[in-house]
Amino acid sequence: MELKSNIPDGPLEKKWEKYRNDMKLVNPANKRKYKIIVVGSGLAGASAAASMAELGYEVECFCYQDSPRRAHSIAAQGGINAAKNYHNDGDSVFRLFYDTVKGGDFRAREANVHRLAEVSVNIIDQCVAQGVPFAREYGGLLDNRSFGGAQVSRTFYARGQTGQQLLLGAYQALERQIGLGKVKMHTRHEMQELILVDGVAKGIVTRDMLTGEIESHLAHAVCLATGGYAPVFFLSTNAMGCNTTAIWRAYKKGAAFANPCYTQIHPTCIPVTGDHQSKLTLMSESLRNDGRVWVPKKPGDKRAPKDIPEDERDYYLERKYPSYGNLAPRDIASRAAKEACDNGLGVGETGRGVYLDFADSIKRLGQPAIEEKYGNLFEMYERITDENPYKVPMRIYPAAHYTMGGLWVDYNLMSTIPGLFVMGEANFSDHGANRLGASALMQGLADGYFVAPYTVGNYLAGVKSGPVVAADHAAVKAAETAVKERIDKLMAIKGKKTPTHFHRELGKIMWEHCGMARTEAGLKKALELIPKLREEFWSDLLVSGTGDELNQSLERAGRVADFFELGELMCLDALERRESCGGHFREESQTPDGEAQRDDANFCHVAAWEYKGEGQVPERHVEPLAFESVHLATRSYK
């Protein structure tokens, strides 16, 4: 397998412009002779499906939810970055590019990140034109706020519901194309297999989640925008349905999987209360604009927070990182919280929590100002915990949130399988080893609105239009059969334990050994435990009902089966990357004061894994990363 990044020549800031000028075009009258499949209807999927249909291609879009508007992008709270410099605070495309590369701990591709920063400004324009109600100032112009890892205010927001509003904008553009007959939407359909004809992606096999019907859909290009895989940890901030199945099927058909161990543990989530818990809820990073993070200085201090005097509190982020303070990047803030709790300073019943305190901001700005900015988040916190955060500091703890790893893609967002494009969180490309806050929405929409419509078109210009392949082609039939056999196999085990039981057990292993801090011994242990548990899964699983009806237990079982295999690859990748970088913290590789220690001499590269067959060890390939416009520096936020 060869990893050809296909980065265009020329100076960094001219690459994308020049490349677009050199692209092959499809004649407007011929575009309708090409069919494109888009799997997923979140920010990346909905924006790509709508934009490509606007261009004239025939698009079919698939989602597992009952409506494309419910994709998990909807839950993003805080905001979206763009280098508009509307606030005259020195922002620029270069600064957004630099902050993103540095935030990712110098493990992302320069050219991709620069393109992302360039199109960030177009995204805001596009969304405003669609009627996205961003927050505004009294003069009628757009408001901004700050997010972690940046010293400028470049984050646009719509109260605490930015993801919702951006997704509804894209969803409405998509529905417009559905109404015009240019997009055929398939809701409650889950992709189960990728169809390859002579090594080229030509379609997908889906399961209709209402009837259980297995269907093939053929197209000239397939785009996966199926999101991340944080639920491999069982408890995460993701929606219950988020899963890895689509990208995992593609991986097993030959698409390389890049940096699977790069996972983001978000520092500000509501702590776990008990074993019944099904998910964790994020409290937006934007809260760290006005909230101060602290723990008591004395271990085991059980006093109520208001009874702990100022000089007996440790505002540890402000102490350790004076220049960024409470807005230190996510990976750093998460590890600092873990360290405080490991040292016995944690608060709350479980001792796994730290305070996020708004008392000073309320004193300085007044409660109405805080309500205006964060009202819905405070309400949500109170609903879940039964505590009033205007009176008592919030308690927060890190939780699995986002995955920087994903299918490997070149500059065109094409995977190692020709004709298979991967967008948004599902690919690996832009965030390196750690994603900055408010950059996920930016990347999803950049890929969908402004990158894929060009690069997919460029690919299609070299593909013959018209019928794709016969519906009874051997490759199509084989893919369908594989899906049916897999479902039959899950149904036939008839053991004693539920899919959720196995998911929870897998999550415990992953969180313990492949979570915020990783060691060689721990990862090796996980690599023994996971296969054992997986064996038990395949011999003692109990799925209720049948395969030919709405069956949520079967849906879960199929997803958990894939999480087992992915979890193992994550541990393997984490073991092989013998350095710390961003969200990947190897305890063996840290500076004397406990910060991540990169090893640029040996690991300044992307690791992309190639599937080698059942029971075989996957092969690790390397794409070296060259930094020409920024200097590899120690990432410091002190």
Add this chain to the structure above:
Amino acid sequence: MSAEKTLNLTLKVWRQKNAASEGGFETYAAPGVSTDMSFLEMLDVVNEGLITQGAEPIAFDHDCREGICGTCSMVINGRPHGPKERTTACQLHVRSFKDGDTISIEPWRAKAFPVRKDLVVDRSAFDRIIAAGGFISAPTGSAQDANALPIPKENADLAMDAAACIGCGACVAVCPNASAMLFVSAKISQLALLPQGQPERYIRVRDMVAQMDAEEFGSCTNHGECETACPKGISLENIARMNRDYLKASLIYRPKVATGGAG
């Protein structure tokens, strides 16, 4: 945090094998559930028990479990999303109930939202209403600079209030007429309040209302239940705004006959 307690609850749940079959209530015991659990986590526990007993778990729609995706949709003790104001079922906690309570759980009931299985209904009618006109036609790449068009903060805030709708359908489920006016008017209001939405303002209201009628939602007779059941506090004022625009639209344009079933 209030100290964790456990409750013994009895659930009366609507079970229906599929769209074609008749449904009915079944009773289940939910002993020893923690007050820290969310309502859906309590159902998870009941379902785990059902699966291990070899029975079929209760099918229900849910996804984000943080009150924003709008997927969860169940009528709890006769109220969409349950007893707590401005709270979706997924954000409802067991602590809202008392030890020994019997709780009834049913799907949304409306002709336009047919039941697919147990508590799962088909809300695709909402998508078709949006497809009929719930958008601003702004093809990708055609936008001017975002700050070229200042929008008064009050208008932007009102638009955001309307845009907060999560499309769950509680407004329809609670309405004695199963009217979708609150949902439709929220989108119409959001876009009518913004300068970008003006060119299509009256065509939009005409087309969305036509589609709403074609989907067989009932008409609005000013009960106002929708506003009280809405988990996002969408205001009845939106319906008034829509009615004004609809009247104006009917003076400008011929009514459109919707064909339905676009997607």
